[in-house]
Amino acid sequence: MAGGGEKGEGSSASSSSSSSAKTSGKAVESVWRGSFGSEVSEESTSSGGGGGGAAGRRGGDGRWAAAAGGLSKFRLVKKVGSGDIGTVYLAEVAGCDWRFAVKVMDKRALEGRKKLLRAQTEREILKSLDHPFLPTLFSHFDTESFSCLVMEFCPGGDLHALRQRQPHKHFSEPAAKFYVAEVLLALEYLHMLGIVYRDLKPENVLVREDGHIMLSDFDLSLRCHVSPTLVRAASLSTSAAVSGSCAATCFLSKNTKNTKKKKKKKKGSEREEAALLELVAEPTGARSMSFVGTHEYLAPEIVRGEGHGSAVDWWTLGIFLYELLFGRTPFKGAGNRATLFNVVGQPLKFPAAEASVAARDLIRGLLAKEPGHRLGGKRGAAEIKQHPFFHGVNWALIRCATPPEIPPPPALPPPPRAAGARGDDGYLDFEFF
Known part of the structure; x- marks a missing residue:
């Protein structure tokens, strides 16, 4: 889970459904896996500094500052999902309106099940991502026993x-x-x-x-x-136009034949040939x-x-x-x-x-x-x-583009004060999977 929830719940990790079991056999390659878990941490790191991918999205986004500083500033509102190697909580930050999905991983439990590498490598993958349809890792925290990932919360569920x-x-x-x-x-x-x-x-x-x-x-x-290489497009009716930092996502639909003819007249055969190239990665x-x-x-x-x-x-x-x-x-x-x-x-x-x-x-x-x-x-x-x-x-x-459906704002009443699963302040304590 990178921040999503159980079926029907929102978050920013995905959950493993009981009806669709994941199976992992013996790997003969270096497998990079995902994570979950549970607990607090003193050592904190802002994710943008390691992988470089997320750093480009920091400007003007107050969530980066809100997520930094340690897990103690987060209040766990409710559990929104759990998976093979951890648990995801909806969390609030004291003093601001930001909500996050916090994935918590028990290192000892993962090590005992030989799944610690999955937690470590998912974090590295998340640190490298900078894309509008992929998660942003705002911060991560570690102690001797636990590892936590702080990501964006998706209120629309899955x-x-x-x-x-x-x-x-x-x-x-x-x-x-x-x-x-x-x-x-x-x-x-x-x-x-x-x-x-x-x-x-x-x-x-x-x-x-x-x-x-x-x-x-x-x-x-x-x-x-x-x-990644540039190759000649297989079809004269379509090609890929790459623009700056949007190279991975902004592949423009091909121009019509009439437009191409105009380009040929204006720019000549070299421009037309360049328009027929596409990025293959x-x-x-x-x-x-x-x-x-x-x-x-x-x-x-x-x-x-x-x-x-x-x-x-x-x-x-x-x-x-x-x-x-x-x-x-x-x-x-x-x-x-x-x-x-x-x-x-x-x-x-x-x-x-x-x-x-x-x-x-x-x-x-x-x-x-x-x-x-x-x-x-x-x-x-x-x-x-x-x-x-x-x-x-x-x-x-x-x-x-306008999405087919806009999710309604999540109904999140103040957590009740109750004994047992919740702490003295009425917020959740960590649960172990």
């Missing part, structure tokens, strides 16, 4: 809970397109940093107070080498033998145990889109074994529910069982964004 509240328990196609487009940009950025996410599912996609999404929970992520060389993920979202190559790379993220994107549109995943069986069998051997089928030809075609491309034939497997997000399903999406200005 997309699983939001989907359950929709008519017929699935999203309209325009809404699904909006959420999938933002997730695609988040995955593109992660791949550009050499991070294979490996755990996309609606429970791990949180909704901010403005209705935009935030990907969370990096406990199964894999770090690897990546070499796909860690195609990543390889892992780990058996990790949520059963209904596992890619066939993971199930077969033949090793996997970054293409698993595009498989999960296809499952994700399918679930948003149809309210269920395509290969779910009566149990985990049946689900895994279906993932490998069952052909993709669509329900009778309405969905456009473009949506079904995109899902087919993403759910190719052979990673070499999978859409995005070679050129990553640059290839997927050109699909007709995303026609009309302004990738450069998607942050300014």
Whole structure:
């Protein structure tokens, strides 16, 4: 969890659902995982100083100052989620109106379960992120026994809970397109940093107070080498325009042929050739033998145990889109074994529910069982964004688009004074998982 909550609750970590168990086998690579836990700390560090990624977002944001100074200044309002290696609380800071999600990790417990590396490496990943659809790590605190991460709180809960509240328990196609487009940009950025996410599912996609999404929970992520390159676009109808610091997210939709002709007249053949270049930042060389993920979202190559790379993220994107549109995943069986069998051997089928030809075609491309034939497997997000399903999406200005739904302000009455779970001041004490 990077700040999200249990199904139906808001926060800024994701929670592991009991119905979608995570499995982690023996890894033959350096696996970078996520975290949770519980307790206080004297040693505090502002996250922007270590990884450099978050430092660019500090200007004018009072949350950085509010989160610094130590865990003792935080008041735990309520528990909003728990996962495999920790617990997430909604926390307030005395003297200001800021709310945070605080993920608490018990180092001894993690060490005993051989999961301490997951907590350590998730923190490093979070420190490196600077993207509108990924978490901001405002601060982290450590003691000899405990580690805490202070992140932004997402009051809108997760997309699983939001989907359950929709008519017929699935999203309209325009809404699904909006959420999938933002997730695609988040995955593109992660791949550009050499991070294979490996755990996309609606429970791990949180909704901010403005209705935009935030990907969370990096406990199964894999770090690897990546070499971003500019290549000639495969299609004359689309290409990627890269602009300054927005290189990872602001890939503009292609101009029309008429516009291109005008450019050719104005700037000549060199300008036209440059416009046909696209940035490919796909860690195609990543390889892992780990058996990790949520059963209904596992890619066939993971199930077969033949090793996997970054293409698993595009498989999960296809499952994700399918679930948003149809309210269920395509290969779910009566149990985990049946689900895994279906993932490998069952052909993709669509329900009778309405969905456009473009949506079904995109899902087919993403759910190719052979990673070499999978859409995005070679050129990553640059290839997927050109699909007709995303026609009309302004990738450069998607942050300014109106979300399908704006979550209402969370109802957070003052915590009652009660014995037991709460401290003398009426606020929560740490719980252990």
